[in-house]
Amino acid sequence: MGADHAHHKETFITKYIFSQDHKMIAKQYLITGLIMGIIGIAMSLLFRLQLAWPEKSFWVFETFLGKWAPEGVMDPNVYLALVTIHGTLMVFFVLTAGLSGTFSNLLIPLQIGARDMASGLLNMISYWLFFLSSVIMIASLFVESGPAAAGWTIYPPLSALPQAQPGSGLGMTLWLVSMAIFIASSLLGSLNYIVTVINLRTKGMSMTRLPLTIWAFFVTAIIGVVSFPVLLSAALMLIMDRSFGTSFFLSDIFIQGEVLHYQGGSPVLYEHLFWFLGHPEVYIVLLPALGITSEVLATNARKPIFGYRAMVASILAIAFLSTIVWGHHMFISGMNPFLGSVFTFTTLLIAIPSAVKAFNYITTLWKGNLQMNPGMLFSIGLVSTFISGGLTGIILGDSTLDINVHDTYFVVAHFHLVMGISALYGLFAGVYHWFPKMFGRMMNKNLGYVHFWVTAICAYGVFFPMHFIGMAGLPRRYYSNTAFPYFDDLANINVIITIFALIAGAAQLVFLYNFIASIFYGKKAVQNPWKSNTLEWTTPVEHIHGNWPGEIPHVERWAYDYSKPGHDEDFIPQNVPLAEGEEELQH
Amino acid sequence: MTAVILFAILVLVGVAIWQITKIFELSQFRQTKDDSQVANDQDNHRNGQLMFAFLVFIYLITIYSFWAFGDVLLPDAASEHGQDIDRLMWISFALIFFVQTITQALLHYFSWKYRGRKGQKALFYADNDKLEFIWTIIPVITLAGLIMYGLFTWTSIMNIEENDEALVVELYAQQFNWKARYAGADGVLGDANVRFLQDYDGLNLVGIDASDPNGLDDVVVQELHLPKGRQIIFKMRSQDVLHSAYMPHFRAQMNCVPGMITEFSFTPTTTTEEMRQTPDMAAKVEKINKIRYENSKALIADGDVALDAYQFDYLLLCNKICGASHYNMQMKIVVEEERDFNKWLAQQTTFAQTIQQ
Numbered sequence: 001m002g003a004d005h006a007h008h009k010e011t012f013i014t015k016y017i018f019s020q021d022h023k024m025i026a027k028q029y030l031i032t033g034l035i036m037g038i039i040g041i042a043m044s045l046l047f048r049l050q051l052a053w054p055e056k057s058f059w060v061f062e063t064f065l066g067k068w069a070p071e072g073v074m075d076p077n078v079y080l081a082l083v084t085i086h087g088t089l090m091v092f093f094v095l096t097a098g099l100s101g102t103f104s105n106l107l108i109p110l111q112i113g114a115r116d117m118a119s120g121l122l123n124m125i126s127y128w129l130f131f132l133s134s135v136i137m138i139a140s141l142f143v144e145s146g147p148a149a150a151g152w153t154i155y156p157p158l159s160a161l162p163q164a165q166p167g168s169g170l171g172m173t174l175w176l177v178s179m180a181i182f183i184a185s186s187l188l189g190s191l192n193y194i195v196t197v198i199n200l201r202t203k204g205m206s207m208t209r210l211p212l213t214i215w216a217f218f219v220t221a222i223i224g225v226v227s228f229p230v231l232l233s234a235a236l237m238l239i240m241d242r243s244f245g246t247s248f249f250l251s252d253i254f255i256q257g258e259v260l261h262y263q264g265g266s267p268v269l270y271e272h273l274f275w276f277l278g279h280p281e282v283y284i285v286l287l288p289a290l291g292i293t294s295e296v297l298a299t300n301a302r303k304p305i306f307g308y309r310a311m312v313a314s315i316l317a318i319a320f321l322s323t324i325v326w327g328h329h330m331f332i333s334g335m336n337p338f339l340g341s342v343f344t345f346t347t348l349l350i351a352i353p354s355a356v357k358a359f360n361y362i363t364t365l366w367k368g369n370l371q372m373n374p375g376m377l378f379s380i381g382l383v384s385t386f387i388s389g390g391l392t393g394i395i396l397g398d399s400t401l402d403i404n405v406h407d408t409y410f411v412v413a414h415f416h417l418v419m420g421i422s423a424l425y426g427l428f429a430g431v432y433h434w435f436p437k438m439f440g441r442m443m444n445k446n447l448g449y450v451h452f453w454v455t456a457i458c459a460y461g462v463f464f465p466m467h468f469i470g471m472a473g474l475p476r477r478y479y480s481n482t483a484f485p486y487f488d489d490l491a492n493i494n495v496i497i498t499i500f501a502l503i504a505g506a507a508q509l510v511f512l513y514n515f516i517a518s519i520f521y522g523k524k525a526v527q528n529p530w531k532s533n534t535l536e537w538t539t540p541v542e543h544i545h546g547n548w549p550g551e552i553p554h555v556e557r558w559a560y561d562y563s564k565p566g567h568d569e570d571f572i573p574q575n576v577p578l579a580e581g582e583e584e585l586q587h
Numbered sequence: 588m589t590a591v592i593l594f595a596i597l598v599l600v601g602v603a604i605w606q607i608t609k610i611f612e613l614s615q616f617r618q619t620k621d622d623s624q625v626a627n628d629q630d631n632h633r634n635g636q637l638m639f640a641f642l643v644f645i646y647l648i649t650i651y652s653f654w655a656f657g658d659v660l661l662p663d664a665a666s667e668h669g670q671d672i673d674r675l676m677w678i679s680f681a682l683i684f685f686v687q688t689i690t691q692a693l694l695h696y697f698s699w700k701y702r703g704r705k706g707q708k709a710l711f712y713a714d715n716d717k718l719e720f721i722w723t724i725i726p727v728i729t730l731a732g733l734i735m736y737g738l739f740t741w742t743s744i745m746n747i748e749e750n751d752e753a754l755v756v757e758l759y760a761q762q763f764n765w766k767a768r769y770a771g772a773d774g775v776l777g778d779a780n781v782r783f784l785q786d787y788d789g790l791n792l793v794g795i796d797a798s799d800p801n802g803l804d805d806v807v808v809q810e811l812h813l814p815k816g817r818q819i820i821f822k823m824r825s826q827d828v829l830h831s832a833y834m835p836h837f838r839a840q841m842n843c844v845p846g847m848i849t850e851f852s853f854t855p856t857t858t859t860e861e862m863r864q865t866p867d868m869a870a871k872v873e874k875i876n877k878i879r880y881e882n883s884k885a886l887i888a889d890g891d892v893a894l895d896a897y898q899f900d901y902l903l904l905c906n907k908i909c910g911a912s913h914y915n916m917q918m919k920i921v922v923e924e925e926r927d928f929n930k931w932l933a934q935q936t937t938f939a940q941t942i943q944q
Contacts, residue, residue, distance in 0.1 A: 076911040151908045157845055158828040158909060164762065165910040251846025254781035254794070255762070255827040267829055267844055302703070304713040310723075332831070333842050334849035337745035341738050348730045348737075355726040356719065358690060363718070365697040367710035372634035372702060373626045380638065380698050384645075387690050391683040394730075398737040400744065401676055404838045407831065407906045442624035449630070450607050453637060457644065464648055465656060472659035473835030475906040483915035484904070485897040488875045493656055499596070506600050523624050530625070563709040570708055585713055 018128075020120030023543050025127050026106035027438055030431070032134055033098020038512070039138070040089035045505045047082045050074045052498035054480030068146065076479040080149040081167050083477060085141065087152030088175070092182060093137065095285040095423045097130050100224075103288060103430050104193050104217040106438065110536035111211050113202025113553060115546040118195040122188050129185035133178045140174035148175035151477060153278065156249040156270050160241050163256045173242070176235050183232045190221035190228075197221075202535070204555035208312075209574070211534050211559040212305060215312050216291025219319045220284050226323060227280040234273035241265070271333050275326035282419050283322040287315060289426020290357065290386075293379040295559075296433050297361060299532045300376035301368030302570045304560035304585075307360045314353035321350045331399040332406055340399040347397035351390070358387050369563070369570070373530065374448025375433035381456050382425040388460075389417025392467065407477075410470025413463045421459045428452075431515070436529050440541045441522030447514040454507035461500030465493050531571045533559050538575060557584050628705055635702030642695035646688075658874075662836055663865055665901065665922065666853040668744045669838035675740055679733065747852045753818040756811070758903075759793045760823070760830035760843040763912035765903055768793055769806040771937060777802015781826050781845075787942045794826070795938050803939040806932065811903060811920045814928035815858050823849045833906035834920065836862070842907055855922045862922075863899045872899050 019025060046065075049058055057072035068078040105123065109116055117123045140147040149167025150159035154175065162169040197210075197218045210218075240246040241262075249270040250262035298305040305311060327335065327343030361383045370376065392414040395401045405411065428451075435443045469490045474481060481487040481494075528537035535555070539547050553575035561572040566582070578584060621627055626634070664670050701709075757768035757776055770776045778796040786797065795802040813819055823832055825843035832851070833840045841851040862868055875897050883893035905916035923931070 076914065080908065080911070080913070155829050155907070161828070164828050252781045253827055253845050254784050257785075259781055259784070264846075266846060268847075301701075302709040304711065306712065307714055307719050309714070310719050332840050334844045334847060337741070340745065341741060344737055344741065345734055348734050351730055352723060352726045356723055359722045360719070362690065362693050362697065363712075365694070365701060367712065368697075368701045369703045369707045369709040370631060370635070370698060370701050371626045372631045376626075377634060380694065383694055384691060387694070388645075388687060391687055394683060394733065395676065395679050398675070398679070398733065398741075400672055400737045400740040401679065403744070403840050404672060404676075404835065406840055407833075445624045445626060445630065449634065453641075456641060460645065460648055465652055468652060468656040468659055471661050473662070473833075473904075475833065475904055477908045478914035479911075480914055483917065484902065485875060485879065485894075486899070486902060488878050488897070489659060489871065491878070493659075502597065503600050506597060523622055529623070560713065563711050565711055 018124060020116070020124045021543075021545060022105045022109050022117045022120070022123060023438070023547075025123055026102050028127050029097060029101035029105060029130070030438070032131060033094050033102060033427075034512075034515070036089050036093040036134060037098065038508075040086050040094060041505055041508060043082045043086040043089075045501060046074075047079055047086070048498040048501045050079055050480070052495045054482050074479075077146060077149055077166055079479040080151070080165070080477065081147045081171070084149050084151055084154075084167070085137075085147050088137065088148075088179075090420065091152060091281065091285065092179070093134060095420075095427070096186065096281070097182070099423060099427045099430070100217065100220055100284065100288045101127070101130065101189060102427075103213070103292060103434070104189070104221070106434060107213055107536060108193055108196050108217055109200070110437070110539060110547060111214055111534050111559075112197060112200060112205055113535050113555065114196060114200035115548075115552070117192050118200060119192055122192050126185045126188035126192065129181050129188065133182035133185060136174055136178035136181065140171050140178065143170045143174065145169040145171055147171040153271075153274055154238070155274075156238060156241065156267050157253055160238060160250055161253070161255060161260075173239075176239050176242075180232060180235050183228045183235075186224055186228050190224040193217055193221040194225065202552045202555055205574075209555055209558045212294035212308070212311055212315075213288075213291040213534075215315055216287045216294070219315050220287045220291075223280045223287075223319050223322060224284050227277040227284075230273055231277035234270060234277075237273075238270070268330070268333055268335055271330050272326070272335075275329045276323075278329065279326040280322045282415075283318055285423045286419050286426075287318070289382060289423040289429075290315075292426045292430040292433070293361070293382050295534070296375045296379040296429050297364055297383075298560050298562060299433075299530050299571075300371040300373055300379070301364055302371065302562045303364055303368040304562055305360070306363040306366075307356075308558070308560065310356055311360055314356045317353040318350060321346060321353070325350060325397075328397050328399070328402070331402045337399075344397060344399045348394065350397075351394060354386075354390055358383060358390070371530070373432065374443070374445055374452055375429045375431075375530075377449070377452040377456075378425045378429035378432065381452065381459075382422050382429065384456075385417045385421045385425065385459065389414055389419070389422065389463075393418065404473075405470055407475055408470040409466045409474050409476055412476050413466035413470060416466075417459070417463050421463070428455075428511070433530065434536075435515075435518065435522075436525030436541070437536055437539075439519050439522070440525055440543075441518055442525050442529065443518040443522060444514050447510055451507055451511045451514065454510070455504055458500045458504035458507065462497050462504060465497055469493055528573075531569075533561060533571050533573050535574055538573060561585075626703070628703065631703040635699040638695045638698035638702075642691060645691055645695075658867075658871065662871075663857075663862070663867060664836070664838055665857040665862060666837040666839065666855055668740070668853055669836075669856075671740050671743075672838045675736055678736070682729065682733075744852075747820055747850050749820070750818075753820045753852070754814065755820050755822065756813075757793070757822045757824060758811075758832050758843065759807075760825040760832065760905065760909075760916075762827050762910050763905070763916040764809070765811075765832075765905075765916065765918035766793055767808050767811045767918070768795075769808070769932060769935075770801075771804030771806055773801055773804055775801040776822065777805050777938070779824070784826065790941050790944070791938075793824070797938075797942060803937065805938045806935040807938065807941075808935055809918070811918055812928055812931050813855050813920065813922045814925040815855050815922055817925065818852060818854045820852045821850065823851070828909050829907045830905045830909050830916070831907035833904045834902065835904070836901050840906060858922045858924060859899070859901060859920075860923075862901070868899055872897060 061069035062072040145166040237248040247262040247265040250265045253260040325347045328347040556577045563570045759766040777799040783794040823843040830843040879894045901920035903918040
């Protein structure tokens, strides 16, 4: 379908709303993701205020939470709802749909040399399902009994029984419906990405010439297709338990003075099903960010990415291992301890490909000619937080050590650094780097520098001290620590964390301003502002259907011929044929 | 009041950001106007320097955190296996700090050292199999060691064998409190199920089956007492939602799952009294009381009552989100000498006595 881009008349609706053009869909994903991100981050600031100054009255609580914060004091149920929805929005709506949805859509056709996705229609449906699920998730914030509040993992029976907490009423129903639609959207998107990468590569674009971004998006889509349906089945079973009287996850329950009829189910089954998606999900979030980093780092270092083959191999290894490590979230769930041993083994193996990736990134910088564009800064920042956060995984992945730090703030610090902050940095790196491609204008670099440096300092300021309160034994998801005088000496650390969090939140406003202002007033971009090799920079700045006005360029070399000896320029785009006697690097 | 301060902080941060941007812009004034929004030599230079400064920042925040918050890290372990866990923990930590220090240094040092300059060309260096083999094999060996060590410890902790010496205690979780059940003279816990909870006007607190003779001498209490030096085998139950029995000082944690019985075991090594007297704990309690004293001043000024002075006790916390009062679901643990324990246990009412009332 790609080649026919007959100029049928475009209306506002077909161009901006029900568009089937991958570039427009990418922008739709990005903007929806950013809006969800603003809500998610704002929620985290609200509950950080509560944690630093527990049970104090704040006018912001009264303004935003209304009757759930009587006289400005946050209700415990609302605290749990905020952490739940914060987690859900950030993990699924921002870092899965917002990150993968945006950049897979934008870059797959552009970088492999395709006119569009394999199916523009499915792509459009995928976005609108995502939009629908976003609307339902946001709508759940406004129901009488409050949104889902059982943690983003929504473990039953807490999530299954409205008697257990108010958030498990209508709010949870909407959460489940929203997620079911979200999963449908994600599957349609992923299938499209896979088919497109396999079938629509331009002449000469062999798999070993693919930019690492595409490898990352491709493998991410495969993990998504393998694991998301399992979450869908868990959600459906939970809906059955909640509304149709089945007992998949429930047994022997006495609550609010009555014995319930459920018999024979097990919450541990739910945990297995949830984490069979839940852990691969970490890599669904992280791999695209790493892919973006590979591309941005190589381009701005003016050097080939170091160890291309090893990078591809480690993506594949991480993807494979990610599907057999889910049990490390369940060491103390009551499952057989022998399984704990197996999962410890597979989990710690992931450190190997991860270490290879980190070392290769560092070596890519070595003897480079680093162009410190904002995207580059975020990529370097990603490598830094990926290492800092990843290393503590050695402790959490070890069943023995997990006994003591499981579900404490140590875990919160670990996963926020390694997947939260790292993936957000990947998202920012991608936005700064491909903004000229998306909107035809440049973002302001100085605002970008301020955004990066304030964010980078605050990210460590927030999450580094959290390791300490976790090691002190403070559980996560506590509305306040005042019930335990034993934790009184941690109160000042919580204040420090919150202050850093507020500053970090303010820094995101700088980004937001830069983003919006640059769409309208940014400097007009040139065709290839970063002097990059990949094919997307051979398309015209103004978007056209079908991407290239004439024939699709042929690919003659791999994506990383930066600073190749014997050439005047320090980059050679992929569509430039090999010179007389020039050899392509055997990779 | 706090809101005003907060607002003022945010405004100040905003001003600071604006000024930093200004500085960035002004310092660019001198050279020929470049508004391409692509990094130039000056940007590379400045951000390269900031990268180096950031490395210093990471080191400083690490050192500062250890200096300022180091005293809250891992309180002394009060169980036998706790010491094994701590040893492995410190080995892992040493490794983490070693790798962290070196990799962050390389990353940020390279970012500074190789910052872009006009006319400079990067080294075309795409592969080195030997190098990559080295940094694959080193993690393999290190992790193999850690995995082995971890698995041996894990197996020895989790391999719980029933024996006559051990004391069997049931931990019973419900929204939002804990109960404990001792087996009584026969050493066997009676059968129990949530179906029996409504019997005897709610006096059957953990749902013991009254038709099972083993249950009649069981003892249900709201405060957990443990004898020092004897292995305790915990059988955990929950009546409503998931809970998690977390006893940080004993390096012990296990989920309580409705519909099944989960197990954990440890041997306490330090009585409550002994723990209170360790120098670390004494210092911590003193620090906490100082904080409570300061907080009390503010409370009294507002016409509230002052906070009680704090005395250390072992804690059982709920560590699995379980509803509104999750943050206050706790039970006091008392570790004492065996004879004190026996004396205490003898004073408690048995299930048979409870249902006769």
